Amino acid sequence: EDQVTQSPEALRLQEGESSSLNCSYTVSGLRGLFWYRQDPGKGPEFLFTLYSAGEEKEKERLKATLTKKESFLHITAPKPEDSATYLCASGVNYGQNFVFGPGTRLSVLP
Amino acid sequence: DSGVTQTPKHLITATGQRVTLRCSPRSGDLSVYWYQQSLDQGLQFLIQYYNGEERAKGNILERFSAQQFPDLHSELNLSSLELGDSALYFCASSVGGQGNSPLHFGNGTRLTVT
Numbered sequence: 001e002d003q004v005t006q007s008p009e010a011l012r013l014q015e016g017e018s019s020s021l022n023c024s025y026t027v028s029g030l031r032g033l034f035w036y037r038q039d040p041g042k043g044p045e046f047l048f049t050l051y052s053a054g055e056e057k058e059k060e061r062l063k064a065t066l067t068k069k070e071s072f073l074h075i076t077a078p079k080p081e082d083s084a085t086y087l088c089a090s091g092v093n094y095g096q097n098f099v100f101g102p103g104t105r106l107s108v109l110p
Numbered sequence: 111d112s113g114v115t116q117t118p119k120h121l122i123t124a125t126g127q128r129v130t131l132r133c134s135p136r137s138g139d140l141s142v143y144w145y146q147q148s149l150d151q152g153l154q155f156l157i158q159y160y161n162g163e164e165r166a167k168g169n170i171l172e173r174f175s176a177q178q179f180p181d182l183h184s185e186l187n188l189s190s191l192e193l194g195d196s197a198l199y200f201c202a203s204s205v206g207g208q209g210n211s212p213l214h215f216g217n218g219t220r221l222t223v224t
Contacts, residue, residue: 031210043112043200043215044153051210087153091209096155096166098143098209103152 006101023088032091116216135203160207
């Protein structure tokens with residue numbers, strides 16, 4: 001069964017304290033691994049797509065990496081405005097096309 | 111701005127009623143997906159359309175239906191509403207329908223059933 005899990009469920013960081021979020025996936029035939037940021041009451045905002053193991057993408061304080069079984073979202077020197085829920089999703093070429101994880105709720109304290 | 115437009119933003123209605131949620135996808139995107147997100151819950155896939163045709167169904171209740179029109183906008187119809195249907199409903203669009211291009215989400219319709 002296709003599955004995406006994320007850890008930790010929630011993470012509290014002090015401003016400037018770097019950390020990583022994990023996304024583990026078990027799907028048949030990964031077409032892409034996607035990261036999103038969701039603010040309360042808003043739609044998920046697309047951040048990155050990763051297509052193959054070893055690939056990395058960066059945007060400001062965020063860097064996403066991909067292996068054959070998991071993806072990491074590294075947050076360097078986070079700021080309070082980085083507080084949000086971060087979702088990852090596996091893209092597949094069947095069924096619902098996207099299998100979403102439950103998200104990691106990140107809080108960055110000033 | 112994702113380019114995906116959802117209307118209305120908020121909807122308050124009574125149990126037993128019927129509502130229609132509307133979605134305009136990003137220009138050029140052929141696929142539309144509908145998701146339900148209850149309070150503090152994950153995204154639940156409801157249904158997908160590609161270029162006017164239904165492609166995949168998820169945990170969509172029989173009381174719910176959707177369609178995609180020739181201009182590619184989509185509507186989600188919810189009928190015989192129950193209290194438990196209160197949630198955020200998101201529409202997302204994608205260029206293709208094969209899981210290899212990202213979804214772009216609208217900001218949702220918040221449905222409250224009283």
